[in-house]
Amino acid sequence: MSLLWVVGSSITTYFIHQLHASHASVMTENVATTREAWAMQDALWRLQAVIVEAPGKEARESQIEAAELEALFERHLLAAEQSCFTSQERTVAKAIREHFAVYRDHIRQRLQPPGLADLLLTKAAEKEKTIRLARAVAEPCRQLLELNERLLNEATSRSARLGGSFYLIRLAFLIAGPIIGVLCGLLIARSMRRSISQISVTLKGATGELNHELGSVEVRAAGELPELHRLAQVVTDRIRHVMTELEEARRQAMSAERLAAVGELAAGIAHELRNPLTSIKLLVQTTARQLTRHSFDDQDLQVAQREIARMETTIQGLLDFARPPRLRRVTHDVRNTVQRALNLVEGRAKQQRVTIVTELPDAPVVVDGDPEQIHQVLVNLLLNGVEAMPDGGRLQLAIHSHDGYPASCRITVSDEGSGIPPQTLVRIFEPFVTSKESGTGLGLAISRRIADEHGGTLLAVNREEGGAMFTLELPLNAADTASCPVARE
Incomplete structure (x- = not known):
């Protein structure tokens, strides 16, 4: 005024x-x-x-x-x-x-x-x-x-x-x-007193909520600035105390999660190693009970070798997951890496009457990455697709470009199997999670990590027409993006 x-x-x-x-x-x-x-x-x-x-x-x-x-x-x-x-x-x-x-x-x-x-x-x-x-x-x-x-x-x-x-x-x-001026001052003072009272009531309510958890706090009549300051200080102290306890609870929860992860890892390792060890143990016990003490026959030796190889695969997967190899980036044409993976899986696909259909571009698809690790991801995806169709079927592999910033290529692997159960699909990239009867459940976890280290992604979805589709997306080499007229989506 x-x-x-x-x-x-x-x-x-x-x-x-x-x-x-x-x-x-x-x-x-x-x-x-x-x-x-x-x-x-x-x-x-x-x-x-x-x-x-x-x-x-x-x-x-x-x-x-x-x-x-x-x-x-x-x-x-x-x-x-x-x-x-x-x-x-x-x-x-x-x-x-x-x-x-x-x-x-x-x-x-x-x-x-x-x-x-x-x-x-x-x-x-x-x-x-x-x-x-x-x-x-x-x-x-x-x-x-x-x-x-x-x-x-x-x-x-x-x-x-x-x-x-x-x-x-x-x-x-x-x-x-x-x-x-005097009249306006009186009105403002009255309004401030009302606001102080309202704030005091709010602070009392907050203090009451905090007291429910942290003990009683004495609160006198509200309406004056000193009392408002005291209430605010009480609430501040209580909030600080609550935040300290919440932080401690968070640390305990994280510790419990780590222990749970270690327990799950130990359970997975025990499961993967117990089965082959049980098979070998039975063979040894059976041979020990024979009076003639004859050695293993060829069939027994094949079973023992197969189970030992299974344990080696599990242990190697654990080592790869725990200590991933160093990434060696090389500018290369990803079509060559895809072709090597196809050549490796082709024999297994023929055994299960699986036909592999490819859609590869004519022009080079240049990426900066580790060819061996990308090859490992592709082999894992192709083998999973073949194993998803025990009665045969068609496995499709295609490379498409994605216009965006940065430009990228998408490698899709689609099968005609039964798909991934919904409860498994949401955790498919976690360690020891698998929909197969035999398998460590580490392959997709390692593949997801490799994709992340290359600045890309690895996704899994169930197709409407049946089966599953995995999509590996990798960024294209910036210098060669303009010269890569790959097939468009």
Whole structure:
């Protein structure tokens, strides 16, 4: 409110100043015009005196004096015209100029050499005409003088009235400002007290919630700033305590998750190693019970070798998962890596009557990556697809480009098997998660990590027409992107 009062006072003062300046300008112009009107009348009567005294002087002397007075009258008339600001003043000034032009022509004829004027008019008629023309000029000069005196009086009266009005306005501001300020201060104080009470109630509620978990806190009547500060401090301390406990609980939960992961890993390892060890143990026990103590036959040796190879595969998978090999990036054509993986899986696919259909682009598909690790991912995806169709089927592999930033290539492997169970699909890339009866469940986890290390992705979905589809996306080499017109999706 104080600000509004200051702004109102400033605006009022500004307008008062502007009005006074405007009135001062008007009054200055009126005074100037009045002064010029007096000066024109003086010059006119002096010029008239020169004309009257002309017969007793030399013609040349009268002409020079008359010319000087004419020029003086013209200067005062021009100054009066410049200071006129109303249409009435400009009309009167125009009449003065017109009458003076006629008067000037007449007196110039009067001041011609002796004898010529006598031929034009008689001396009495000539004098009468000169007086009449002088009065014709003097009359608008008098009108201009009276008009400016009237305008000056009006401006003075108006200025006095406005000055009195603005004085009353400023006086009203001076009286009303403090009163309004006090009233607004009371309203603001009342509003602040209500807000403090509301905040105090909220803080009490929050304190009560915290007390439910952390113990009781004494809260006295609310409504004052010191009490509000105390409540805020109590809530702050309690929140800090809660955050400390939450952080401790989070650390304990993470520790429990790590222990659970280790337990799951141990259970997976135990499961994968127990089965082949059980088979070998049974063979050894059976042989030990034979009285002849004969050695293993060929079939027993094949079983033992197969189970030992299975354990080696499990252990190697664990080593690859726990200690991944170092990434060796090489700029290469991924089509060659795909072809090597197809050649490796082709024999296994024929055994299960699986037909592999490929869709490869004609132009190179250049990527920056480790060819061996990408080869490992592709072999794993192809073998999974073949094993998903024990009764045969069609396995599709295609390479497509993806327009984006950065540009990438997508390698899709699709089978016609039974698909992935929904409960397994959401965890398919976790260690020891598999939908196959035999398998470590580490292949897809390792493949996902390899894709991530290459700046790409590995996704799995079930197809609407049946079967599963895995998509490996790898970024293209930036320098060769423009020269890779691969098949578009």
